[in-house]
Amino acid sequence: MTVRLSLPDLLAKAKVIRRHIVMSTTAAASGHPTSSMSATDIVTALYFGGVMRYDAKNPTAPGRDKFILSKGHAAPLLYAILAEAGYFSTDMLPTLRKIGSPLEGHPNYRRLPGVEASTGSLGQGLSIGVGAALAAKLDNFDARTYVLTGDGEVAEGQIWEAVMSAAKYRLDNLVCIVDQNGFQQTGATTDVLDLRPLVPKFEAFGWFAQEINGHDVNEILIAFDKAKHIKGKPSAIVCRTVKGYPIHQMLASDPNHHGKPLTKDEAVQAYAIIG
């Protein structure tokens, strides 16, 4: 089944997700809220814009579409999405990173329904996605796998090993989404290791690649739809995003704000900006 909200409802859902991200990381007093917020519109569109087929009541149903969060530090985003999608109660979100909670600092496949891979060591999610896409083809399932990576993460060599093998097996049921928010742990990707432009790199390896505004839900939905209609090759969607969107201006003195939660006062301010 799919959930297809109207555009206004989708925008409202993205706000709810962002509030969950701020709330859970501030309650945990640790985590990566800004890395989660840059990808919020993309993943909200996937789960609530009629793109992915899933059944929260039957999370391991054969033939389901899969979402793999390769940038595992954006776990607060994944948890907020899964809770809103009905995999578990939103009451669990404030338990993020607390002992005994399955909402660990990075996603744990064995502990939480809806988590398709244990991630947190960057670079592995796309390969896992290749395996899932190969399995779906073997089983003749019309199932699609969506993998979200960071733009710093694509410096991992394994990403390109996965890219090459996906092209070899013509995995048109695999989509790699790059959350190009321009920052990584120690600074701007342009300073650390600038791999832009990414679209020609994916194309050079035989992928169909698009670059879009990762905060424009319409553009996101159109890109996913285009990817669905590409036959014989995997799809990459490079999403230009802003780290911490839409509270980035509040954090202007530290535009990266990597791996840092908001204080309780900042959180109040953030809720007002998110709306």
Added chain:
Amino acid sequence: MKLGKATREAFGLALAQLGETNPDIVVVDGDVGNSTRTELFGKKFPTRFFNVGIAESNLVSVAAGLASSGKRAWLASFAAFVMCNAYDQLRMSVAFPCLDVKVVGTHAGISIGEDGPSQMGIEDVGLACSLPNFTVIVPADEPSTFRAIEALNKMHTPAYLRAGRPNVPIVYEGDFEFQIGKANQLRAGSDLTIIAYGLMIGPALQAAEELAKTGVQARVLDMHTIKPLDHAAVLAAAKETGRIVVAEEHLLHGGLGSAVAMSVVRQHPVPMRFVGINDTFAESGKPDELLAKYGLTAADIVKAAKAF
């Protein structure tokens, strides 16, 4: 002892055989299928065989993705490459989520000979034992490799199986027990126990013969499963024979010797000696020359047994 097939060959044959009755088995190769012998499966079941190229990290995580999608994944590469190049992937993509991925490392040990140290996995068993959820097995010969592969196929958790390049003597003939986690006693004895696995089983049995000539009766245990270790067999050896020699084609650090020593110390401390590779890389040469130079012969085991 009669010379049998290499354990890598036996693995390839056993896997191809399993493929017939297990339609969910898929095999992932890092472009060494003719060496690891997974090509035997690949030729029979081309749609279930994926050669992802020379890319071990991707090899391991792709197998994990297949396993988390309901497939029963096997992958093979040289022990040195899959264990050392893709250790993080084994840890995060396979061990942590506890997926049904069977990892086979071939060309293990210094007995590969002329290709030299870059190709010799001498730390693979220790690395595999450091992966929670992994079972670790090193079969000694062709018949026990078949049994090990069958036994692993009945498990749905991750495992590492080490296989060797050279042909090895047949230790197990006719009917025999093979149970994961249970050592096989190959020779009875009450004066000391030699515990070994893989290629060192042959020298261990020869050493026991030599020792018998001097009136020393050595028990020989094939500890084919390194993890979970057969603590009962270790305890019996310590209690009943009072002295233990561990012999392995592996670095002394982190191998079977370490595991047995911990078990002995916890249960029933007795003197122990260790035959293995002593904190060094080997070199190119003929397998027999290398085994002699790096102290992995029957004579080395006899020497250790006499050093108590």
